[in-house]
Amino acid sequence: MTSSDLGSLGDFLRAQRGRLRPDDVGLASYGRRRVPGLRREEVAVLAGMNSDYYARLEQGRERRPSPHILEAVSRALQLDDAARDHLYRLAGTAPDGDYPHPRETVSPALRLLLNGYANTPAFVLNPALDLLTANPLAIALFSPFRQPDNLARMTFLDPAARTFFSRWGRAAEATVAGLRQAAGLAPDYARLRLLVRELLATSEEFHVLWRSHTVYAKTQSDKELVHPEVGPLSLTFHTFDVRGAGGQQLVIYHAEPGSPSAQALTLLGTLAATRQRADSAIE
Numbered sequence: 001m002t003s004s005d006l007g008s009l010g011d012f013l014r015a016q017r018g019r020l021r022p023d024d025v026g027l028a029s030y031g032r033r034r035v036p037g038l039r040r041e042e043v044a045v046l047a048g049m050n051s052d053y054y055a056r057l058e059q060g061r062e063r064r065p066s067p068h069i070l071e072a073v074s075r076a077l078q079l080d081d082a083a084r085d086h087l088y089r090l091a092g093t094a095p096d097g098d099y100p101h102p103r104e105t106v107s108p109a110l111r112l113l114l115n116g117y118a119n120t121p122a123f124v125l126n127p128a129l130d131l132l133t134a135n136p137l138a139i140a141l142f143s144p145f146r147q148p149d150n151l152a153r154m155t156f157l158d159p160a161a162r163t164f165f166s167r168w169g170r171a172a173e174a175t176v177a178g179l180r181q182a183a184g185l186a187p188d189y190a191r192l193r194l195l196v197r198e199l200l201a202t203s204e205e206f207h208v209l210w211r212s213h214t215v216y217a218k219t220q221s222d223k224e225l226v227h228p229e230v231g232p233l234s235l236t237f238h239t240f241d242v243r244g245a246g247g248q249q250l251v252i253y254h255a256e257p258g259s260p261s262a263q264a265l266t267l268l269g270t271l272a273a274t275r276q277r278a279d280s281a282i283e
Contacts (some may be wrong), residue, residue, distance in 0.1 A: 009090040010058045015213035017043050018079045025078070046076035050100065060072040063073075065091050082181055082216040089184040102126050102189055102247030106133045110242065110250070119265065121253040124242065126152065127182035128192040129175065132248065134223040137265065140272035141253070144228055152179060152195060156203040166232070177216045184215070186247065229271060230264040 018037035022029040027042055040058065044051040049072060056062040057073070065073075070091055074084045106124050114122045114135040121138035123131055129151040134142070142148035144160040153159050154177050155168075165171040182192055201207040218239070225233040235253045242248035255261035 006059060009087075010060050012087065012090055012213045013043075013058050013073070013077070013212070016079065016083070019212075020078065025076070043076050044071070047072040064093070067093055080216065086181060086184040086215040089187075102128075102186060102191070103245045104130075104132065104191075106248070107245065110228065110245075114250075117252065119262075119269065120255075121265075123251055125249050125251060126191070127186055127189060127247045128152070128195045129179065130191070136272060136276075137269050138253075141225075141227065141269050143272075151175060152199060152206075154197055156206045163226055163228075166226050171223075172205060173209055174212065174216075174218060174221075176206065176212075177214045178218075180210070180213065180215045181217045182247075189247075227264070227268060230268045232261070233264055234259070234261045 017040070019037070021036075022038065022042065025038070025042075025046055027038075029047075033039075038046075040055055041051045044054040047054065047069075049069065052115070053062065054073075057065060057069075067088070070088055070093060074087055079087060108122065111133055114124070117135055117137070119137070121135065121141045123134035124254060125140040126132055131142075131149055131151065134148075139148070142154070144164050145154045145158050146160070147158070148154060152175050155172055161171075162168050179192065179196065182189070183196070186192065196210070200210060204257050219237065220238050221244060223233070223235045223237055225235065227233060233255070235255050237251055237253045240250045240252075242250055255265055
């Protein structure tokens with residue numbers, strides 16, 4: 001897989017202007033439009049630049065646009081912070097060396113920390129969304145999946161995902177948007193390239209979302225899950241960068257104290273511990 005498979009500057013610009021309509025940006029719409037979204041000329045007007053120059057950006061003929069140009073395009077396309085950062089990286093103007101090569105092993109100290117969260121699921125991901133380690137409650141939470149090893153593969157390739165994520169479409173979009181951001185941060189990361197290649201070949205839904213070039217990374221949001229053993233779970237998650245471990249993120253799910261979801265997590269932990277004791281007794 002080449003770098004263009006993970007997305008080029010032109011691909012990204014076309015996708016971003018395709019999501020905007022003239023009335024979104026205060027422009028009048030004239031004539032019949034062959035494709036949805038803004039025309040190149042309209043983006044150029046909004047960005048205050050020559051339309052031929054903007055066309056060269058999309059066609060890959062302008063290799064190193066200045067930060068001034070990128071900022072103008074970012075405003076014209078109404079990019080949020082994550083998408084703006086991704087634009088700069090695709091254009092090659094982000095600082096070199098500010099993102100370390102992803103680390104695939106989890107330190108013993110971090111594993112011990114995770115196990116200290118007895119009442120809330122906690123796990124560590126790499127940029128390709130591989131589950132590098134998880135505490136017992138997280139393992140119990142993901143038990144409906146056949147192979148809980150990678151969140152993207154679980155979301156798109158395991159049938160259990162359609163019932164586990166009560167809002168599967170939202171979960172799928174967030175998963176792909178996170179992978180897009182990771183591709184911008186670590187474009188030479190072989191593990192991510194392999195994963196994207198696999199999902200493009202096996203999931204049409206992933207293919208459609210990947211080609212939308214949506215980019216964002218949530219550090220806090222809600223999760224609506226349904227576990228077959230304990231029922232619905234309304235959780236909030238927080239994501240933290242692991243210092244000293246390139247690309248690793250610690251994710252913690254928690255429920256409102258005293259809520260039905262908190263009681264369900266406690267029950268899930270009890271069921272998992274009971275099974276583990278029973279398995280140990282048999283061995």
